[in-house]
Amino acid sequence: MPNPMVSPDGRPWVIAAPDVPECKRAIANPELAHYPRLRGEHPRRWQYPSYLVNDAVPWLRSLRELYENPLAFPASLSPEAGLMLHGLVRNMRPRVAVEVGTFVSVSTHWIASALKENGEGATLHCFDDFGPIKRGAWRDAEMLSGREEWVKDRLDRAGLLSLCRLYPGNSPHKLREQRDAFHAMGGVDLAFIDGDHGVYGAVQDFWAIEPVLNTGGYVVFHDIFPDQCGGHNGPREILDRINEISAGLYEKLELYLSPLNYGMGVLRRVG
Numbered sequence: 681m682p683n684p685m686v687s688p689d690g691r692p693w694v695i696a697a698p699d700v701p702e703c704k705r706a707i708a709n710p711e712l713a714h715y716p717r718l719r720g721e722h723p724r725r726w727q728y729p730s731y732l733v734n735d736a737v738p739w740l741r742s743l744r745e746l747y748e749n750p751l752a753f754p755a756s757l758s759p760e761a762g763l764m765l766h767g768l769v770r771n772m773r774p775r776v777a778v779e780v781g782t783f784v785s786v787s788t789h790w791i792a793s794a795l796k797e798n799g800e801g802a803t804l805h806c807f808d809d810f811g812p813i814k815r816g817a818w819r820d821a822e823m824l825s826g827r828e829e830w831v832k833d834r835l836d837r838a839g840l841l842s843l844c845r846l847y848p849g850n851s852p853h854k855l856r857e858q859r860d861a862f863h864a865m866g867g868v869d870l871a872f873i874d875g876d877h878g879v880y881g882a883v884q885d886f887w888a889i890e891p892v893l894n895t896g897g898y899v900v901f902h903d904i905f906p907d908q909c910g911g912h913n914g915p916r917e918i919l920d921r922i923n924e925i926s927a928g929l930y931e932k933l934e935l936y937l938s939p940l941n942y943g944m945g946v947l948r949r950v951g
């Protein structure tokens with residue numbers, strides 16, 4: 681009777697987990713959050729890189745206009761963070777992508793434009809309450825009504841509206857309503873979560889998505905360094921406790937961002 685733990689050439693099928701010595705234990709998060717820190721004056725606008733100025737491409741023109749709009753600062757993804765997200769989508773080529781927290785559609789532009797370039801007919805499902813945007817810290821502008829129509833118009837002029845489906849309302853409720861539909865589409869490959877940043881709200885969004893998140897799929901959180909991004913600690917809590925609060929098993933990576941290091945967390949479901 682062959683030994684099921686050993687391959688035909690006598691090697692073990694399963695490599696034993698490494699015995700990690702005490703001196704290699706993970707260090708605490710505050711010690712990791714060392715770079716980059718804001719030095720000097722807090723910026724008041726995003727600096728749109730000149731190498732992305734190409735008004736012949738509708739989505740790039742629309743993106744430039746969005747970054748020039750004071751509404752987009754500082755809550756939207758920075759151009760550098762957006763490029764990273766765009767690159768991830770271009771490389772991993774999700775079939776079903778979800779965005780929680782559309783706001784003025786900066787992240788929507790970055791993700792949907794990558795899906796368009798992938799050319800595989802994928803859709804970005806966008807969840808937001810599309811409620812009023814009020815003036816706040818570093819935001820000297822407001823939009824008290826009509827945000828959903830405004831976002832649709834931007835996406836239309838960017839040539840991206842046909843790739844996006846908008847779900848106005850409370851995101852965890854709306855996500856749960858769509859679960860069967862996501863399941864029928866083959867599950868979610870990428871979820872970008874940038875909505876409610878409280879612990880309860882962020883966990884509810886994550887739990888609403890997880891039952892339809894494919895193994896190998898990614899969940900990306902914006903704003904993971906509360907000491908840098910106004911104390912929003914929901915995404916931080918999820919990353920710190922992910923394999924305790926989740927049904928699945930996750931690898932995680934934390935990325936620093938510039939010029940404001942609000943941080944981005946990338947989870948990959950591996951079980």
Ligand SMILES: C[S@@+](CC[C@H](N)C(=O)[O-])C[C@H]1O[C@@H](n2cnc3c(N)ncnc32)[C@H](O)[C@@H]1O
Binds near residue numbers: 755781783786
């Ligand atoms: C930080 S902004 C997102 C920024 C956006 N990703 C960008 O790059 O422009 C957060 C958004 O989440 C929305 N939001 C917060 N809590 C929500 C909830 N419970 N349901 C739906 N939308 C919510 C807010 O209205 C806001 O539009």
